[in-house]
Structures are given as C-alpha cells and as structure tokens.
Amino acid sequence: MKRVWGVAFALLLPAGAAAEYGDVVLNRYSDDAGMRPVVFPHWFHRMRFRCKVCHHELGFEMRVGANDVTMEGIIQGRYCGMCHNGDVAWSAENCDLCHSGLPGLKTHIVGGHRTGGPGRW
Amino acid sequence: MKLPKPRLSLALLSALLAGTVGAQWLPLGKDQVHDPQSPVIDILQAPGEALSQLPPDDAGNHVRWVDALRGGYIQPRSTIFDNTQVRLLDQDIVMRNTGSAAYVRFPHRVHTEWLDCSNCHDYLFQRKAGATRMNMLGILSGEACGRCHGAVAFPLTDCKRCHSVPADGQVGQ
Numbered sequence: 690m691k692r693v694w695g696v697a698f699a700l701l702l703p704a705g706a707a708a709e710y711g712d713v714v715l716n717r718y719s720d721d722a723g724m725r726p727v728v729f730p731h732w733f734h735r736m737r738f739r740c741k742v743c744h745h746e747l748g749f750e751m752r753v754g755a756n757d758v759t760m761e762g763i764i765q766g767r768y769c770g771m772c773h774n775g776d777v778a779w780s781a782e783n784c785d786l787c788h789s790g791l792p793g794l795k796t797h798i799v800g801g802h803r804t805g806g807p808g809r810w
Numbered sequence: 811m812k813l814p815k816p817r818l819s820l821a822l823l824s825a826l827l828a829g830t831v832g833a834q835w836l837p838l839g840k841d842q843v844h845d846p847q848s849p850v851i852d853i854l855q856a857p858g859e860a861l862s863q864l865p866p867d868d869a870g871n872h873v874r875w876v877d878a879l880r881g882g883y884i885q886p887r888s889t890i891f892d893n894t895q896v897r898l899l900d901q902d903i904v905m906r907n908t909g910s911a912a913y914v915r916f917p918h919r920v921h922t923e924w925l926d927c928s929n930c931h932d933y934l935f936q937r938k939a940g941a942t943r944m945n946m947l948g949i950l951s952g953e954a955c956g957r958c959h960g961a962v963a964f965p966l967t968d969c970k971r972c973h974s975v976p977a978d979g980q981v982g983q
Contacts, residue, residue: 707836708843709857710870711962725845731962732857732871735924736884740962745926746890751957771890789838789848799843800961 712799713753714790726790747771753798834872835861869967876920898922903939904975913975 711731719726734743743749747768750756756768763770763781772778779786835858839846844854857871864884865877878884888896899922905914921930934957935942942954949956950966960966 708841709835710965712841712843714843725848728843730857732861732873733855735875735886735962736860736878737886738890739886739888740924741926741929742887742890744929746894751929777890785848785850786854789844789850789854791843791845794843798961800965
C-alpha cells in the first residue's frame with residue numbers, strides 16, 4: 690500500500706521545482722564556463738511569437754537537450770541570435786539576462802504540471 | 811491497521827489534484843530555477859504580472875493560450891522572414907481506436923495557428939490518418955502528442971480535452 694502511495698505522489702507532485710511551466714534550463718556549457726545556466730521562459734516568448742517561428746523558421750528541435758546552442762552560434766546569428774541581436778530583441782552582450790539560473794541545475798524542461806508527464810525526463 | 815495515514819495521504823492527494831498545493835506564478839527569485847543572487851532578478855518580468863492578464867486555466871501556465879490568441883489578448887508573430895509561407899489547415903481528425911475511452915478529436919486548425927506542418931509531419935506523425943500508432947504511456951513519456959502536451963502545451967490533467975467525442979454506445983458528456 691505504501692508503495693502505491695509513493696508512486697502516486699511521485700506522479701502527482703510538480704516536477705522538482707516550482708518554476709513556470711515550460712521553462713527550459715540550458716546548462717550544457719554554462720557551469721563549465723563559470724556562468725549561471727540559462728533559463729528560457731517559453732511563456733514569455735509565446736506571447737510574442739508563435740511556436741512555428743522558433744521551431745520551424747529558426748530550427749530549434751522540440752526536445753530539450755537536442756539543440757547545441759553555443760555563444761559562438763548566437764553571435765553569428767543562429768538560434769537565439771536570430772532575434773537577440775540588438776535588432777528584434779536585446780543583444781547577447783547582456784549575459785545575465787539569459788544566464789540567470791541557479792548554478793548546478795541540470796538541463797531540463799519544467800513540465801509535468803500535476804502529472805508525471807514529460808517534464809520529468 | 812492504522813487508518814489515519816492513508817486518510818492524510820488522500821487529503822494531500824485531493825489538495826494536489828485541486829491545485830491548492832504549490833503557489834502559481836511564483837516570483838522568479840523563489841522559483842528554485844532562477845538564482846536569487848542574479849543581478850537581473852528584479853529586471854526580468856515575473857510570470858504572474860503578464861499571465862494574470864490572460865484567460866485563466868487550472869493547469870500548466872494557468873492560461874488558456876488558444877483563447878488568449880483568438881481573443882486578441884496576445885498577437886504573437888507568425889514569421890520572422892518575409893518569404894516564409896504561413897500554412898493553416900482547417901481539418902479535424904477523429905481517432906477511434908481509443909479502447910474504452912471517448913474518441914479523440916484532433917483539430918488541425920488550432921494546431922496550425924501555432925505550429926507549421928513540418929513540426930509534426932512526418933517527423934512525429936505520418937500524414938495518413940490512422941498510420942501512426944500511439945498510446946497514453948508513450949504520450950506521458952513525451953512521445954507523440956506528449957512532445958508538447960505536458961511540456962509547453964496544456965498538460966495531461968483533463969482527459970476530456972482530447973477524448974472529447976463520445977464513442978459509439980457511450981453516453982454523451
């Protein structure tokens with residue numbers, strides 16, 4: 690019986706943190722480079738752009754960890770740099786605006802709100 | 811045989827299901843993802859400031875994003891490049907191989923308002939209706955519909971949002 694409740698809790702509790710649903714933490718390189726991890730807020734971006742802009746035109750794969758986002762690429766105008774270039778949105782010199790996460794966080798998406806869904810990958 | 815423990819668990823479970831545990835739209839400094847020591851923690855917009863202005867929902871971002879779009883609360887851009895074609899499709903697919911659950915009505919229209927055809931075809935779903943096998947375990951694990959639903963689109967908390975068509979012989983809902 691205890692085990693059943695344990696499983697039920699594991700499935701129902703929000704995934705680890707209380708951050709906003711859809712927030713993506715990117716930390717493939719940040720910690721190693723002495724920077725805070727990046728927090729990408731889906732909610733903020735989808736108020737301004739439809740999913741297709743980033744996931745079709747800009748080429749972001751719809752899977753956390755599947756995109757090799759580097760500062761070099763961004764400065765060359767790829768990935769985030771397609772907009773974060775000082776023209777459409779603020780440019781990449783504003784390091785802290787993206788690199789605002791807690792050090793040590795793993796790359797993941799905050800999801801699975803009240804379910805055991807994909808946010809628990 | 812002690813009954814209180816399961817009863818407590820039941821109470822907590824009910825509270826979780828009702829969404830009363832865990833505050834929504836926490837300040838960024840308290841969300842356990844942003845660093846409270848970050849120099850920009852008071853510069854970045856707090857989710858609650860923006861999301862509280864949109865049509866409410868009871869899960870995910872607590873926003874009915876489709877209503878927000880169709881009601882004109884938000885006007886998100888469809889393209890960045892001038893020559894990108896915006897493709898919309900107004901066609902429903904009814905999936906009937908749903909066991910004892912109600913049939914699923916998949917509306918292309920609203921999905922193409924957000925996404926391009928290539929985001930799903932033929933990468934996640936084959937174009938031919940019925941050709942792609944999927945099940946709830948896979949969806950809950952982030953496959954098929956679960957690629958978005960449970961991560962960014964409305965989560966899997968209310969079966970009826972997708973299983974919305976009473977199957978033959980089922981009582982209507």
